Amino acid sequence: MASRWIRPEVYPLFAAMGVAMGICGFQLIRNITTNPEVSVNKARRASGVVENFEEGVKYADHRLRKYVRNRSPEIMPSINSFFSNPERSN
Template sequence: MSFVTGMCVFQLSRNILLNPDVRINKAKRSTAVLENSDEGRQYAEHGLRRFLRTRPPEVMPSVNRFFSDARD
């Protein structure tokens, strides 16, 4: 239960602090459309996503190789 609560708090904190679409200051709230495409791209393309893009889409590569190798 504490792990799930921690994950919820982490996600909410991340969205409030880092999401470019969330506006807390009054100065940013006054503009209807923000010109922040670069900031949004940085938020969407974070380091973990860039790392996983180079990895093969396998959950257990060794198990996949074991069952897919041709046997004599």
């Protein structure tokens, strides 16, 4: 019965769905634990609007954003420069 539903052709689909679910789970946990606008604690919810700007800046400037900040917005810079500057590539 299992061989009828689980075939080698669907392994990439399982992998893609697993990665997507992992990314969604990571973002959910990150928002619940570190987002300054999300309040799971009842006492913190009762406080109303919290103006903690340092916490908001810390949440917005995460490690990936700091890593990408000064980099070129290209996926494959060597290929882009090869096709955009053909005289320099030769």
